[in-house]
Amino acid sequence: MSRIATKFAALKAQGRGALIPFLEAFDPDRETAMAILRGMPAAGADLIEIGVPFTDPMADGPTVQKAGQRGLKAGATMAGTLGMVRDFREGDAETPVILMGYFNPILSYGVARFCAEAAEAGVDGLIVVDVPPEEADEIAPDATANGLDLIRLIAPTTGEDRLPKVLSATTGFVYYVAITGVTGTRSASTDDLAAAIPRIRKYTDLPIAIGFGVRTPQQAGEASRIADGAVVASALIEGLVASLDAEGRATAATVPAVLDRVRELAEAVRKG
Amino acid sequence: MNQQPPPNSFRQGPDARGRFGNFGGRFVAETLMPLILEVEAAYEASKTDQAFQDEWRRLLTHYVGRPSPLWFAERLTTHLRKDAAPGMGAKVYFKRDELNHTGAHKINAVLGQILLAKKMGKTRIIAETGAGQHGVATATACALMDLPCVVYMGATDVERQQPNVFRMKLLGAEVVPVTSGAATLKDAMNEGLRDWVANVRDTYYCIGTVAGPHPYPAMVRDFQSVIGIEAKAQMQEAEGRLPDVLVAAVGGGSNAMGLFYPFLDDADVAMVGVEAAGRGLDSGEHAAALSRGRPGVLHGNRTYLLQDGDGQITEAHSISAGLDYPGVGPEHSWLHELGRVTYSGVTDDEALAAFQLCSKLEGIIPALEPAHALAEVMKMAPKMPAEKIILMNLCGRGDKDIFTVAKHLGENI
Ligand SMILES: Cc1ncc(COP(=O)(O)O)c(C=O)c1O
Numbered sequence: 198m199s200r201i202a203t204k205f206a207a208l209k210a211q212g213r214g215a216l217i218p219f220l221e222a223f224d225p226d227r228e229t230a231m232a233i234l235r236g237m238p239a240a241g242a243d244l245i246e247i248g249v250p251f252t253d254p255m256a257d258g259p260t261v262q263k264a265g266q267r268g269l270k271a272g273a274t275m276a277g278t279l280g281m282v283r284d285f286r287e288g289d290a291e292t293p294v295i296l297m298g299y300f301n302p303i304l305s306y307g308v309a310r311f312c313a314e315a316a317e318a319g320v321d322g323l324i325v326v327d328v329p330p331e332e333a334d335e336i337a338p339d340a341t342a343n344g345l346d347l348i349r350l351i352a353p354t355t356g357e358d359r360l361p362k363v364l365s366a367t368t369g370f371v372y373y374v375a376i377t378g379v380t381g382t383r384s385a386s387t388d389d390l391a392a393a394i395p396r397i398r399k400y401t402d403l404p405i406a407i408g409f410g411v412r413t414p415q416q417a418g419e420a421s422r423i424a425d426g427a428v429v430a431s432a433l434i435e436g437l438v439a440s441l442d443a444e445g446r447a448t449a450a451t452v453p454a455v456l457d458r459v460r461e462l463a464e465a466v467r468k469g
Numbered sequence: 470m471n472q473q474p475p476p477n478s479f480r481q482g483p484d485a486r487g488r489f490g491n492f493g494g495r496f497v498a499e500t501l502m503p504l505i506l507e508v509e510a511a512y513e514a515s516k517t518d519q520a521f522q523d524e525w526r527r528l529l530t531h532y533v534g535r536p537s538p539l540w541f542a543e544r545l546t547t548h549l550r551k552d553a554a555p556g557m558g559a560k561v562y563f564k565r566d567e568l569n570h571t572g573a574h575k576i577n578a579v580l581g582q583i584l585l586a587k588k589m590g591k592t593r594i595i596a597e598t599g600a601g602q603h604g605v606a607t608a609t610a611c612a613l614m615d616l617p618c619v620v621y622m623g624a625t626d627v628e629r630q631q632p633n634v635f636r637m638k639l640l641g642a643e644v645v646p647v648t649s650g651a652a653t654l655k656d657a658m659n660e661g662l663r664d665w666v667a668n669v670r671d672t673y674y675c676i677g678t679v680a681g682p683h684p685y686p687a688m689v690r691d692f693q694s695v696i697g698i699e700a701k702a703q704m705q706e707a708e709g710r711l712p713d714v715l716v717a718a719v720g721g722g723s724n725a726m727g728l729f730y731p732f733l734d735d736a737d738v739a740m741v742g743v744e745a746a747g748r749g750l751d752s753g754e755h756a757a758a759l760s761r762g763r764p765g766v767l768h769g770n771r772t773y774l775l776q777d778g779d780g781q782i783t784e785a786h787s788i789s790a791g792l793d794y795p796g797v798g799p800e801h802s803w804l805h806e807l808g809r810v811t812y813s814g815v816t817d818d819e820a821l822a823a824f825q826l827c828s829k830l831e832g833i834i835p836a837l838e839p840a841h842a843l844a845e846v847m848k849m850a851p852k853m854p855a856e857k858i859i860l861m862n863l864c865g866r867g868d869k870d871i872f873t874v875a876k877h878l879g880e881n882i
Contacts (some may be wrong), residue, residue: 252650252782253767255662256498262649274779296586300496301765305780327766331486352500354669377500378667445836 214421241463249298286319381431414465480678486684573865586673600791601633603677678721682769693727745787746814836865
């Protein structure tokens with residue numbers, strides 16, 4: 198079984214959902230991002246999503262956009278991001294790592310080379326925002342050949358007619374984009390989520406994680422109960438940003454600022 | 470790069486996936502995907518909807534002022550023959566889309582798209598703009614059809630295209646300056662896509678060029694093809710034959726596709742697309758995606774892009790806000806690789822010189838975008854025999870650019 202499937206099965210046995218915190222690679226610098234990444238499992242992260250910086254992240258709001266810009270300024274590259282995962286794996290063989298990003302940096306690296314090196318570095322799954330099922334053949338064969346899960350997004354706009362098509366191409370888990378919008382803007386209501394998740398379950402047995410607009414411990418707790426996991430990104434990045442000095446550099450407060458928030462979120466998810 | 474055999478027709482694209490060869494496609498987030506499919510279905514239906522076609526034609530005739538004239542630029546032709554060898558110096562014609570209402574070709578595709586949006590029941594229109602011409606055209610159509618309009622424009626462009634910003638406001642549109650990235654057209658398009666993701670249910674995104682996800686490159690091309698279709702007939706009437714070379718500026722490539730497309734299968738007609746070479750093709754400060762970029766994926770399609778070795782998009786530069794884009798429409802990438810169209814580059818300085826020459830010789834102040842095409846014409850005409858004919862798309866007028874040009878000429882107005 199893959200690390201992702203093993204993790205969700207174990208959490209199911211515990212009767213709770215997953216907390217999936219997000220960090221942008223190299224934000225605000227490699228060393229700090231690495232310390233955050235290494236500290237996340239102990240702080241309560243069940244799976245970890247790492248954002249791969251891109252100049253033109255069209256599904257992201259200002260918070261994640263700026264995180265990507267800081268990452269790029271700090272020297273993030275595809276090889277550098279994979280290097281972070283490789284270093285993380287030296288101390289952690291269990292926590293699934295998912296890379297989330299856009300297609301062009303992957304295309305530029307070479308799709309086959311990227312999938313092979315990502316798997317070798319210890320990446321478990323990919324979310325490629327701008328590769329919908331219609332373009333899946335661009336990356337699916339190489340991802341599958343290297344044992345990488347291709348996690349697909351389902352949006353509120355994904356109608357019943359499309360759900361089987363999108364879900365049949367999904368492995369690992371399903372990422373439900375809770376709002377029509379970019380990251381870090383609005384939050385979905387509990388009622389909307391409670392209606393949306395069963396609609397997806399009709400077509401899949403895969404675990405479902407909810408992302409976009411999950412900010413507070415309470416929201417993370419609710420989302421992880423309604424679905425099987427909650428992804429938190431902008432709220433964590435905001436904590437990171439608040440800890441930076443006037444020049445945008447990390448301070449002694451940066452790593453704890455993020456990990457303390459992860460801890461609070463994890464507590465809410467574990468309350469069950 | 471000519472390994473592929475030429476297709477039977479250069480007018481067969483895109484395929485069902487929205488691809489021109491390997492270019493194009495639909496690289497968008499899932500949130501937008503259902504909507505893109507809805508636009509495609511509505512667009513396909515509009516092709517055989519007589520009432521839709523009649524209304525678009527009515528607007529082109531009585532609101533835009535089509536057909537735009539074909540003009541034999543006699544003084545320019547004579548001028549270019551002065552320094553040419555005896556018997557040399559091609560005849561230069563302009564397709565005068567600068568005379569359209571709102572001052573550029575953009576209105577042709579905007580009216581088609583806004584009619585489509587109405588048909589789809591959309592109640593809010595968004596657009597991106599670089600030079601402001603597409604923004605003005607969209608704001609105009611929205612005023613006429615009573616729809617709220619939001620235009621995203623890079624903060625840098627807001628600064629250098631002030632007259633158009635004010636025009637859009639007069640027309641009732643909201644202009645949102647975009648500060649991310651280099652604050653130019655690419656960033657405005659990112660912001661347009663983000664708005665659309667957030668407002669999919671009631672909003673139509675009116676894209677200003679032959680880029681974006683399928684069906685936009687094909688749809689905008691089809692609407693703009695009115696330029697080439699008219700020019701073909703007008704040229705037959707004026708000269709009894711087709712031109713030898715077509716020349717057009719390429720930003721995203723809509724005025725160029727509009728002129729080229731109806732001629733693509735006329736093997737004797739050569740075509741040149743002119744990209745902005747900015748401070749020089751090898752200066753690192755240009756907008757020449759085809760000449761200096763490589764294929765990648767941005768804004769929903771695979772095409773030639775300016776990017777670094779790690780697939781990060783790099784900033785374009787051009788004196789012309791309308792050409793200041795690091796990508797190009799996917800059909801141009803395909804035509805480039807097939808060798809059907811040749812793509813060249815013209816610098817800021819060459820465009821400025823052409824801008825002034827055209828004003829003085831023809832009494833036509835061109836936009837900086839077609840001034841790039843004209844600079845290319847000035848290079849090629851003297852090297853062609855006098856009986857050859859060049860047809861250039863004079864796709865916009867220069868009113869919007871006079872402040873930029875004055876600044877470059879050191880004049881205070
Ligand atoms: C007059 C004019 N020409 C050309 C362009 C470039 O666009 P395209 O290459 O799509 O024609 C613009 C864009 O703003 C423009 O205003």
